[in-house]
Amino acid sequence: MTEKLDELIEAVQDGAKYRQIHIPLVRQIAAQELNKERSWKETVKAVRNKLHQVGGAYQPQTIHYELLAEKLESLPKDMLSLEVQDFCRETMLLHTSTRERLPILEKFFEQSLAGFTPVNSLLDVACGLNPLAIAWMPLAQNVRFLACDIYIDQIEFLNAFFAHFGINGQAFLCDLTSEIPQDTVEVALVLKTIPCLEQIDKHIGLRLLTELQAQHLLVSFPAQSLSGKNKGMRDFYDQHFQQLIAEAGWQAQPHSFTTEEAYLIHK
Numbered sequence: 001m002t003e004k005l006d007e008l009i010e011a012v013q014d015g016a017k018y019r020q021i022h023i024p025l026v027r028q029i030a031a032q033e034l035n036k037e038r039s040w041k042e043t044v045k046a047v048r049n050k051l052h053q054v055g056g057a058y059q060p061q062t063i064h065y066e067l068l069a070e071k072l073e074s075l076p077k078d079m080l081s082l083e084v085q086d087f088c089r090e091t092m093l094l095h096t097s098t099r100e101r102l103p104i105l106e107k108f109f110e111q112s113l114a115g116f117t118p119v120n121s122l123l124d125v126a127c128g129l130n131p132l133a134i135a136w137m138p139l140a141q142n143v144r145f146l147a148c149d150i151y152i153d154q155i156e157f158l159n160a161f162f163a164h165f166g167i168n169g170q171a172f173l174c175d176l177t178s179e180i181p182q183d184t185v186e187v188a189l190v191l192k193t194i195p196c197l198e199q200i201d202k203h204i205g206l207r208l209l210t211e212l213q214a215q216h217l218l219v220s221f222p223a224q225s226l227s228g229k230n231k232g233m234r235d236f237y238d239q240h241f242q243q244l245i246a247e248a249g250w251q252a253q254p255h256s257f258t259t260e261e262a263y264l265i266h267k
């Protein structure tokens, strides 16, 4: 069985698009699909499809992190300079999730985190390229900024980004469906992440929110599908989220934006 699983992972990673994904996640999905008694070709395809749904779908074009890292090196060290802000915006366009947030970026964090800022420590789970929005977040100057996702090249780039600007930050690989980070922080960002993870584990939502060691959780859901259609998504996810937090006995403060619905929970 282990041999077959290793062989399947290797076959999946024959495709360049899948080589940068954190292996424990590939292994977990491969193990699920191996049990379904399909042909080898169909099994490889099924694993790739799932990996695409949870990750690749948000990166419609290959992101050339090596080029971004080169550009980063040539930038001034001041995060507030216009040149740096342009770079951050342009880079955030490359990931669908941050691209959708750009039109609301000026107010998203300022409004939804108002009241207990500046934030001294923060964990951004399934972060995508959201750490590039640091300059738009109400953070303390010396904030401890942790971030995780499943792409090896993305995590390396985020660490280079933190280093370049002297941010006390660390990005790391993590498959949230098998491991929930236990760092103690003031705020955890769980942005547009729950529907994505539920494609692998439908009970992950409440477990993730409960086990994160954060005083406050900023949780959000998309207000439109990846294809840009609205289809009542806001209401659908609102009902789903209200059920989740009712089980935990929490109250959440909603913040509505055109492309995203956010909720602040004080745990």
Ligand SMILES: C[S@@+](CC[C@H](N)C(=O)[O-])C[C@H]1O[C@@H](n2cnc3c(N)ncnc32)[C@H](O)[C@@H]1O
Pocket: 025, 054, 055, 058, 097, 098, 125, 126, 127, 128, 129, 130, 148, 149, 150, 151, 174, 175, 176, 177, 190, 191, 192, 193, 196, 197
């Ligand atoms: C909808 S995007 C949200 C990105 C970011 N939070 C934002 O709002 O800009 C979902 C993210 O979850 C990441 N992801 C998918 N499966 C994951 C897993 N099992 N563990 C951690 N991150 C995962 C994807 O790579 C992607 O960056």
